[in-house]
Amino acid sequence: MTVDDQFPSTVPHDRQVSRRRLLQTAGVAAGLTVAWSSREALGQDAVSSPEAGATPEATPVSPPSPFSSEVDSYLRINPDGTVTLMTGKVEFGQGIRTGFAQLIAEELSIPFESVLVILGQTDQTPFDLGTFGSLSMRLTGPRIRQSGAAMRVWLSELGAAQLGQDISAVSLSGGAVVVTDDPTQMVSFADLAAGQATMRELDPEIAFKDPATYTVIGQSIPRPDVIEKVDGSLKYGIDGTIEGMVWGKIVRPPSFGATLTSIDFTEAEVAPGVVGVFHDGNFAGLAAERYEQAEAAIMMVQATWEELPATTTSENIHQVLLDTADEGVRLDETNVEPASDFDILAGITEPIELTFRGPFVSHTPIEPRNSLVQITPERVDVMTSTQDPFGVRRSVAEVLGREPETVVVTPMATGGAFGAKIVAMADVEAARLAQAFGRPVKVLWRRDEELAHGQYRPATLVSITTGLDGQGGIGGWLYNLYSASYFPENVERSEDTQNGAASDWSANIHEIYEIPNAQTFWFHSASTLPPYFWRVNGATMNTFAREVTLDVLAEMEGVDPVAFRRNLLGGNPRMMAVMDAALAKAGWTPGVGSTGTGYGIALGFDANSYVAEVARVEIDQNTGEVFVRHVDVAIDCGLVINPEAVKHQVEGSVVLGVSSALREIIKFEGGRVTNPSFAEYAPITMRESPTVDTVFVEDKSQPMSGVGEPAVAPVAGAIANAIYDLVGIRLYDLPFTADRVLAELQKQTGAATPVAVAAD
Missing domain, CATH: 3.30.365.10 (Aldehyde oxidase/xanthine dehydrogenase, molybdopterin binding domain)
Structure with missing residues (x-):
């Protein structure tokens, strides 16, 4: 071309x-x-209209x-x-x-x-x-x-x-x-x-x-790009090439937060195909005529780094979250604002305290980050795999000292993103090298770079104190959320070092359920790895914690989990409708406690969409491996434009949710990721994915709401509840690995009181 x-x-x-x-x-x-x-x-x-008597200075x-x-x-x-x-x-x-x-x-x-x-x-x-x-x-x-x-x-x-x-x-x-x-x-x-x-x-x-x-809206019109995807003609960012371009590679630090103290390009700069090397502060890289030449040369670079003295690991991160939490912020999650001395838990007759833990998780797009940048006096062209072309334009313009209007971003087809391709990381790298070498530069990350040098859904801990009120309801609800937010963990805390990565999504129980007394607090804690937004953000963890807790309370009350939820949904007819639709689709009649059938339910509300999911699981009790066989999903996303496209989004959301629930955890020591490959990180494969049926609860008069993320959130909770229904063990920590499940099966005592599983 x-x-x-x-x-x-x-x-x-x-x-x-x-x-x-x-x-x-x-x-x-x-x-x-x-x-x-x-x-x-x-x-x-x-521009707000001033209220009567307001002065211009007082008008927002x-x-x-x-x-x-x-x-x-x-x-x-x-x-x-x-x-x-x-x-x-x-x-x-x-x-x-x-x-x-x-x-x-x-x-x-x-x-x-x-x-x-x-x-x-x-x-x-x-x-x-x-x-x-x-x-x-x-x-x-x-x-x-x-x-x-x-x-x-x-x-x-x-x-x-x-x-x-x-x-x-x-x-x-x-x-x-x-x-x-x-x-x-x-x-x-x-x-x-x-x-x-x-x-x-x-x-x-x-x-x-x-x-x-309507004759077009509501029709499952096939996507025009499907044929190109099947025959291989669709051009992804990874495929982008132009005449005269070279391949750039970056000298990566051994751990997050490390500082480059010295670098030696002597061997690399004379390697076959190398056109130049570049070093500016903590950024260093090179370019070569061919990709394999660039890869070979970058391995020859001798770099010395000063690493942060971080002692946090994937094994102790949740204790670190508790130990390093800031003063927290109160989220306005109570129906009636209580007096300052009001005891939110005073109405509880049977209290319980549960703790839930979630690890750092990678975005794991199939296509790693990549970008191709060409600089001319008149304009800068960027061919990239991105979620945010205008963000790329802004970032590239800033690093090159150009006006944003002179930077033209051409977004290519993207092989997965899930939040990973919002930040213009490869774009800025390619731009800096293109400026240094005076030639178009393509930067393509390897898989280990994607897993070990990107960003992550933050590790979180949720502590819930709640209980029954003696009248079939919940007497109080205290929800404390701790998220890895301040990065790097050793630097002074400020707005520049804090990113809560929307860990509070779905923390508000009143988005779904009616509970007289509820309070939610969000605490930001130290983070060894850079936290970032992940598909549906914190809603996965918060929905998991909330929906498992409701199942525990239902069993304490002596009712099935659906009946217990129904009692809390009187003011939420749209959620009630999706719950009933999911139940009907699944053909499931829930019972009290563990029934041995392997079904579980969870409800979610995100992006203004209502979702109910019923999961069916099987477990190999010799190995502890969990198999999610099928998930029934009911969704109310307002006006449905293309039913088949919505089904595809729901199915993809469920598969992603299953993978993160069963397998995914970033393991690290200090700032070093220790499992930077698919073989070690081990997301589920298509062969291991469940079948999914989707039903719509639609009112065409309702506005369109979000579809790409909401169905991710309830998956973990539905699976956890299904596991308990099947074998009677409560899992409070993600992911539900085979080792973790087997350990619980082996120590199972049959006690009614739930026992939290220790984090890895």
């Missing part, structure tokens, strides 16, 4: 974000809390929204009558290219094939947050629908005028505005648009088409 084939040229047009200064979005990531109101997120300027003013509110930033009609949709989101298997196109095809009453989609190309699309946090359909989707509806109104007005009709007498059909009672009278979109822009603004109050008339 030529350079022009690989790096599309800039296409200037007036559909760029032009009238609103974009906010700096450094630090935005997978678990972000969007600070704008729904109106602001939809592209409206956010929010910053302007970073999102474009111009319809022409998102849509244009092409001379051939097709419609191009432009969005800053990227596709890495979740199906948003198809879903977004369906939204536009529906609003404009055109065939799905008539919608062309440009994703994440920073010189052609409006700014958007990265593709994370299950935000694509619930945050960007409404803006896309509004742009389609606004263009429908604009075309109807133009068409009605040209056809000499009242606007109520015309409609859209097949790429034309037609007289509804006489469709032979028509004028095409292309003729009406004639290259002009709509000059319309997004309107959050605009009316969408009646759901009863």
Whole structure:
């Protein structure tokens, strides 16, 4: 391919974000809390109206929204009558290219094939947050629908005028505005648009088409990239090459937080194919004509590092979390704010205290991080596998001292991400080497680099004090969450060294259940490894802890786990509905305590989606190995755009959840990861994955909510409860490894009081 084939040229047009200064979005990531109101997120300027009598100084003013509110930033009609949709989101298997196109095809009453989609190309699309946090359909989707509806109104007005009709007498059909009672009278979109822009603004109050008339939304239209994936023609970031490029490799530290004290390139710089070496502070690397030459040369580099005196390991991390916790923050999780001296646990007649532990976990994308950077005087081109093209643009511009608008990011197909490809690590590395050597540079991480030098879902500990109230309910709920947040653990604590990585997702029991008295506290603790956002973030650990605790309480009350939950869901009919749908799909009749059947349930609420999962397990009691045979999932994610695509997301979420629940743990000593390979880290394989059935509980009048992450959260809890149902052992620590399960089976006493399993 030529350079022009690989790096599309800039296409200037007036559909760029032009009238609103974009906010700096450094630090935005997978678990972000969007600070704008729904109106602001939809592209409206956010200026609060002063209350009566308020002075201007006392009136809070929010910053302007970073999102474009111009319809022409998102849509244009092409001379051939097709419609191009432009969005800053990227596709890495979740199906948003198809879903977004369906939204536009529906609003404009055109065939799905008539919608062309440009994703994440920073010189052609409006700014958007990265593709994370299950935000694509619930945050960007409404803006896309509004742009389609606004263009429908604009075309109807133009068409009605040209056809000499009242606007109520015309409609859209097949790429034309037609007289509804006489469709032979028509004028095409292309003729009406004639290259002009709509000059319309997004309107959050605009009316969408009646759901009863949908012909595209709700259809399982196949994803266009499937054929390319099957025949191997789809180009991933790892495949990107251009003429004249060289391969870059980085000198990696032996452990996190290490400082480079000396380096010797003598042997490496004369190795075959090496075009140059580079050293600046803690960053060092080289480049060679061929990938294998770069790999061979980097092994010849002699580097000396000063490592941090860290004593934390994967065996003692949870004690470290307790010992190094800060003062904590109170999360507002109580129905009625109690007085300061109110005892939140006073109503408990049968108390229990349970402790849950979760390890550091890797993102483990199949495709490691990679990036290709070409620098010219006029512009910088970046071809990369990323979740956040505008974040890459910002980071590369900063490290090169360029204006962001001169950096053009071309996102390639991505072979897995799960939060790993938000931070522009390979991109910045490639940019620095490209600047140093004056040639395009491709950086491709190895598997051991991905596992040992990336970021991780933080280790967490949850302590729950709760109990029954003597009347069939919960008398109080005290939830203390400790997460590895301050990195490196030996440095002074500050906002710059803290990243809680959204460990508090789903910590709020009141998001689902009605409990009169509940308090939640979140404590940030020292972290030996860099914590970062992971698919559904802390919701996996928090849902696991909450749902297992509810099963324990149900058995204490002498009722089955579903009946116990039902008593707490009176004010949550949508969650009640998904629970009943999952039960019906599973055909499971729950009993009290351990019944020997191997079924377990867990409920989750994330990204505004309601999920219930029923897992069925088997255990080899000779080895302790757990087999998750099947998971039934019911989900209410609002309006379903493409049912098959949602099913695919649910199935992938369940498999990821099963893998992290049964196998995954990053082992480390100090800042050194000691299992940096798939053979040692051992995620589950397709052969070990469960079958999954998905049912929808849908109300088409509800807005679209998140799909990419919510089904991950309940998996561990459902499996843990199924294990107890099958063999009567309670597991409180992730993962449920064969050794851990076997140890519990061997010491099983049959006691009713749950016994926590010690962490590895």
